[in-house]
Amino acid sequence: MAIFSKTCEYAMRAVFYVAQRSHEGYKVGIKEIAGHINSPEPFLAKILQQLSRDGVILSTKGPNGGFYFDAASLNRPLADVVTAIDGDDIFTGCGLGLTYCSESNPCPLHEEFKKVRNQITHMLHTTTIGKFNLGLIKGKFTLNK
Amino acid sequence: MAIFSKTCEYAMRAVFYVAQRSHEGYKVGIKEIAGHINSPEPFLAKILQQLSRDGVILSTKGPNGGFYFDAASLNRPLADVVTAIDGDDIFTGCGLGLTYCSESNPCPLHEEFKKVRNQITHMLHTTTIGKFNLGLIKGKFTLNK
DNA sequence: ATGATAAAAGACAAAAATATCTTTTATTGT
């Protein structure tokens, strides 16, 4: 088990790649994205379709069409991508899977697990979709394999 | 998506419950465990079988048999349970699902995600299987729903 | 207008996770 679903991992990688290409002034087609983030093309298409429906990513059809972000979207937190794909379980869920775990009715892990959740929440809210554009252009980061 | 698989959540809840009962001097049968942690009984049986095979939990068959922990086992870290069920992905894996993500070849999230992983690792290594026995006996924690 | 392009939508397929049921094996108390 990983922290995020495979679907969500592909989504985040794709989003970072598209953000970089948007920063460079391009729209990107599925094929190019899938190639650069090493994901199955038709599956990724479904994922981006969902992000598009949810308004997280922008797209246009037809020649020179593709996926892209505008300036406002580049400033949205990565958390929006995660929520769109995996829901908000990771931000609010109990470490032991209990529905009614809370401050007043805690599971044994509650206190420690809260720190983990907070760290994840912090990471996903302080990271914007466009945050790594310059680093990616400079080749400082990998999104592939 | 949660941090741990459903299987692992059941495993941890079961382990905490059995630990408490072991502390009180009892062995516990599947039915009693499943009832107290609200899990499907035959599925839980499979999970505990695996923990038993891996030497994480102890068991004996026959009348008055059941699952239990000895003193040494009660001091083992919860991490052993997680590793037995979910593997070590959660301790070492990349946040974006990349196989070759590393210090020298990092994904964009690498630095921030390391903090999350470290927090999880710390939680699972400082929490022993028997850590909550007294709290559980006093009814301070829930393992149910 | 029309042909080419590329995403959207819908139906379908495979694999993995979750869950159940039946039979076997070990242990205990009588």
Added chain:
DNA sequence: ACAATAAAAGATATTTTTGTCTTTTATCAT
């Protein structure tokens, strides 16, 4: 020894996640 108990093992079923394929719709360039 034997009947009762309880976990182990094996076979099977269901659901969810992951992945594919085909058809439709929107956009662009000519």
